Amino acid sequence: MGTRTRRPGTGQPQRLETALLLRAYSAGLFPMADTREAVDVFWVEPRRRGLLPLEKFHLPKSLAKVLKQGRFFHTQDMAFAQVIRACAEAAPGREQSWINASILDGYSRLHAEGHAHSIETWDADGRLVGGLYGVRLGSAFFGESMFSRATDASKAALAHLVARLRLGGFELLDTQFLTAHLAQFGAMEVKRTQYLALLDAALGKSGDWGRIDREAQVPGVGSGVAGAGAAAGAAVAGFGAAGRDLVALPALPVALLAALGPSGKRIVQLLSQTS
Incomplete structure (x- = not known):
């Protein structure tokens, strides 16, 4: 797998610099730890890499039905810290x-710099029930982890991600x-050499992460959408220390959430289109 990264003589985890993380991703490597309590990380470069071809994404009929019914609200980068911590939590079978x-x-700093993103799924009561996070470089997105606290919540987040990436030219x-599950x-596997060729091509182009959000803004109400986003963002930021404790994370107003991301019907529409 690779060498472990530790601050010599201290037993304390070494700070993962964002520049190092970005260089690693551009070379086909990513970090992992043995456990959430581990003080070091190791670098991984799989011999066979998992990929999810964007144009060949299969949307199960059951999930399409859930999305069309509007059971969830869909946002991006609204609660990155909560999503990554939820992904690190213990769960049945994990x-x-x-x-x-x-x-x-390290990934929180990547997010602050605009290189790491989260997709959030919220229920009808405005509670965070699923999501995923990953890293964006060029027209490549590196999915890291996902979590779910309600049936189909992580699947809905994945469908949202694929729709966002497809529309944005990733x-x-x-x-x-x-x-x-994937x-x-x-999803499929490719050999390392094939992966590196695909990665090199993707890094040479630029993906438009926010196109799906801009297209959702109807003329005349754009300022209202922006205002809703600012208000909801302030609400999350205002959680302070409680925001780091997912159990204490309050529900957000659904009127705000509804204005912040694509609807389930829009996600299904985008995934049903063929190139």
Whole structure:
């Protein structure tokens, strides 16, 4: 896998510099930890890489139905800290996590610099019930992890991500590894050499992460959407220390959430289009 990264002589995790993380991703590597309590990380470069071809994404009929019914609200970069911490939490069948303090800190700084993003799924009561996060470089998006606290919530986040990437002209969605869960959506494995060629091509182009949000703004109400986003963002920021504790995370007003991201029907529409 690679060498471990630790601050010599201290037993304390070394700060993962964002420039180092970006160089690693551009070379096909990413960091992991043995456990969430581990003080070091190691660098991974799989011999076979998981990919989810954007134009071949399979949207299950059951998920399309859920999205059309509008059970969830869909946002991006509204609660990055809450999403990554939820991904690191223990869950049934996943008691441990490879997301440790170094990774939490490093990716939070990547997010602040505009290189890491989150997709959030909220329920009808305005509670955060699912999401995912990852890193964006050029026209490549590197999916890191996802979580779910309600049936289909993480699947809805993935559908939102793929719709966003497709509309924005992205060329590569890296899932790192192939899992049975991802295979149902059309994920596949490629050899390292093929992956690196695809990565190189994707890094040479630019993806438009925010196009889906701009197209959702109806003339005459754009300022209202922006205002709603600012208000909801301030609400999340105002949680302070409580915002770091997902149990204490209050629900957000659904009137704000509804204005911040694509509707479920719009996501299905985008995923149903063929090039």
